[in-house]
Amino acid sequence: MSNEYTDREVILSIRHVDISFDVGNKKKFVAVKDANFDIYKGETFALVGESGSGKTTLGRAILRINPCSAGEILFEGKRISGKISREEDRNVVRNIQMIFQDPAASLNERATIEYCISEGLYNFHLYENEEDRVAKVDRALQSVGLLPEHKSRYPHEFSGGQRQRVGIARAMIMDPKFIVADEPISALDVSIRAQVLNLMNRLKAEKNLTYLFIAHDLSVVRFIADRIAVIHMGEIVEIADSETLFQYPLHPYTISLLSTVPMPDPLVEKERKHIVYDPSQLDQSGAARSLREIRPGHFVFATDLEFEGYEAKLEKLEREKA
Amino acid sequence: MEAENINLFEFAAFDELESEHIAAPRYSYWKSVWRTFFKNKFTVAVAILLVFILCFALIQPKLSGYSPIVTPNINNASMKFLKPSAEHIFGTDHVGNEVFDAVWAGARNSIIVSFVCTAINMIVGIPIGALWGFSKRMDRWMLEVYNVISNIPFLLLAMILSYVLGAGMRSLIITMTCTEWVFVAYFIRTQVMIIRDREYNMASKCLGTGTWTMIMKNVLPYLISVIMTYASRQIPTLISYEVFLSWMGLGLGTTNASLGQSIAMYTSYMNGYPHLFWIPVSVLAIISISLYIVGQKLADAADPRTHM
Numbered sequence: 229m230s231n232e233y234t235d236r237e238v239i240l241s242i243r244h245v246d247i248s249f250d251v252g253n254k255k256k257f258v259a260v261k262d263a264n265f266d267i268y269k270g271e272t273f274a275l276v277g278e279s280g281s282g283k284t285t286l287g288r289a290i291l292r293i294n295p296c297s298a299g300e301i302l303f304e305g306k307r308i309s310g311k312i313s314r315e316e317d318r319n320v321v322r323n324i325q326m327i328f329q330d331p332a333a334s335l336n337e338r339a340t341i342e343y344c345i346s347e348g349l350y351n352f353h354l355y356e357n358e359e360d361r362v363a364k365v366d367r368a369l370q371s372v373g374l375l376p377e378h379k380s381r382y383p384h385e386f387s388g389g390q391r392q393r394v395g396i397a398r399a400m401i402m403d404p405k406f407i408v409a410d411e412p413i414s415a416l417d418v419s420i421r422a423q424v425l426n427l428m429n430r431l432k433a434e435k436n437l438t439y440l441f442i443a444h445d446l447s448v449v450r451f452i453a454d455r456i457a458v459i460h461m462g463e464i465v466e467i468a469d470s471e472t473l474f475q476y477p478l479h480p481y482t483i484s485l486l487s488t489v490p491m492p493d494p495l496v497e498k499e500r501k502h503i504v505y506d507p508s509q510l511d512q513s514g515a516a517r518s519l520r521e522i523r524p525g526h527f528v529f530a531t532d533l534e535f536e537g538y539e540a541k542l543e544k545l546e547r548e549k550a
Numbered sequence: 551m552e553a554e555n556i557n558l559f560e561f562a563a564f565d566e567l568e569s570e571h572i573a574a575p576r577y578s579y580w581k582s583v584w585r586t587f588f589k590n591k592f593t594v595a596v597a598i599l600l601v602f603i604l605c606f607a608l609i610q611p612k613l614s615g616y617s618p619i620v621t622p623n624i625n626n627a628s629m630k631f632l633k634p635s636a637e638h639i640f641g642t643d644h645v646g647n648e649v650f651d652a653v654w655a656g657a658r659n660s661i662i663v664s665f666v667c668t669a670i671n672m673i674v675g676i677p678i679g680a681l682w683g684f685s686k687r688m689d690r691w692m693l694e695v696y697n698v699i700s701n702i703p704f705l706l707l708a709m710i711l712s713y714v715l716g717a718g719m720r721s722l723i724i725t726m727t728c729t730e731w732v733f734v735a736y737f738i739r740t741q742v743m744i745i746r747d748r749e750y751n752m753a754s755k756c757l758g759t760g761t762w763t764m765i766m767k768n769v770l771p772y773l774i775s776v777i778m779t780y781a782s783r784q785i786p787t788l789i790s791y792e793v794f795l796s797w798m799g800l801g802l803g804t805t806n807a808s809l810g811q812s813i814a815m816y817t818s819y820m821n822g823y824p825h826l827f828w829i830p831v832s833v834l835a836i837i838s839i840s841l842y843i844v845g846q847k848l849a850d851a852a853d854p855r856t857h858m
Contacts, residue, residue, distance in 0.1 A: 351763075
């Protein structure tokens with residue numbers, strides 16, 4: 229069986245990453261435990277989990293905001309976690325950008341939109357002269373559907389959706405290769421979520437980008453993501469293709485998470501039952517769990533015993549669907 | 551009839567970008583600050599009074615040429631202890647000098663010292679405090695510096711410095727700045743720490759913005775209002791420091807006029823000639839209070855939450 233996953237170019241690898249925070253008294257809170265996955269060039273990789281599961285922490289570790297306490301992060305084969313040279317650090321900033329969750333909080337209220345968008349240009353001097361910079365800002369504004377006349381405005385004069393598009397323009401003007409989108413639409417009004425998602429998809433195609441899309445809303449993730457990783461209490465419990473995950477969820481937590489997705493069909497919605505995640509149904513023997521590949525590209529976090537159970541279940545599901 | 555009415559309407563072309571247009575007038579920070587400040591009539595009245603007093607205090611002593619050691623009427627008993635009148639607006643003192651001249655000459659020196667000291671403290675304290683708030687390594691040793699300096703009794707320091715440097719304006723300015731800047735810096739450090747980790751600063755970091763640009767563009771603009779509040783408290787405080795030190799004999803010295811010295815000198819005549827004491831005290835109070843009110847109102851106006 230040929231494996232399409234191994235043939236593709238890896239842009240970012242997370243290698244056994246632990247992230248912990250000191251909580252005083254020499255105690256540590258481990259936010260992310262042994263995260264280990266690859267993101268391929270050109271895909272949208274979604275990281276899904278409930279609040280406090282460590283998804284944002286992991287996203288921020290890629291941008292070097294949170295330090296890793298173990299493991300390493302590779303970008304295009306080069307280590308970008310831990311101590312790296314100033315030049316490499318600037319390289320990370322140039323190539324990896326972030327779209328923030330709350331557009332109201334992530335823009336400097338005392339700066340004009342022109343400054344907000346030019347900030348990256350100023351830092352790396354990515355313009356030939358003043359005219360060139362203004363032209364670049366105008367193009368960036370137009371590419372996200374805003375007007376050049378907005379340059380002299382302040383962030384508080386914009387609506388939530390417009391502000392988020394300013395945030396996107398500011399990241400895109402750096403011509404990054406990789407974008408960490410930290411719940412980019414959860415702070416937005418429902419009516420403009422699709423607009424921002426479509427914009428992100430369009431820019432991805434135009435600029436050949438790779439996204440790490442952090443979200444808790446599975447219906448959105450299904451729409452935008454190629455592959456999905458489910459994270460729970462700092463542990464990645466399942467990774468699979470978007471459709472595979474929705475068709476053949478294996479880990480009880482994934483199943484529970486999928487059962488919370490509302491269906492836009494009243495008849496189906498009436499039948500929908502919320503399955504509560506019950507960790508007691510897992511193997512309680514205390515055997516070590518690890519992320520194992522059950523089908524090509526489909527990983528599940530399990531002990532030996534659980535893995536057998538998932539295998540049996542998956543075979544049964546496959547027979548049913550076939 | 552109906553058909554005619556329908557003809558009055560026509561289809562408009564749909565323009566998606568039209569909805570992005572912002573119709574509100576352009577916002578300008580400093581214009582809004584001035585507009586908010588001048589909206590309150592009381593504030594404007596106090597500001598006019600303050601400007602008048604400041605100009606008067608700066609110009610009048612130049613015209614009168616008052617000096618506490620020039621006493622032409624010291625042997626003329628008929629010129630001493632006169633009550634305020636049309637001829638002698640604030641009366642005359644124990645050596646026959648005009649109290650009016652003495653008060654304004656004193657006010658001039660007090661105001662100059664407090665403004666210069668505040669300016670020095672702010673110019674030194676704000677950048678150091680801003681870096682202090684950002685750098686964790688600097689925080690470790692700056693806190694020790696702060697602890698040491700804040701535990702030196704101010705009066706002791708003032709006495710030692712006045713013995714070492716002698717009396718005079720320069721030594722007084724050194725006394726009131728050599729440790730005061732640490733308190734400004736500590737205040738700014740705390741304020742910076744409050745907004746340092748906000749999300750927009752993280753966004754700037756992700757765009758590769760350096761610490762200094764971050765301080766200038768992301769942090770200090772947010773602190774304009776609190777810095778103004780601090781300065782508006784600092785100026786009157788330093789005036790009273792100056793008065794207190796001069797009253798103690800540690801300030802500007804006997805050759806320079808000063809409100810503190812006038813008050814100290816006239817205190818002994820309080821029973822017989824109360825106007826000698828109360829006039830300089832009232833002038834001091836008016837200057838301090840109006841400075842404080844104008845500073846506070848300016849700080850309020852500088853807070854964009856009041857611009858709506």
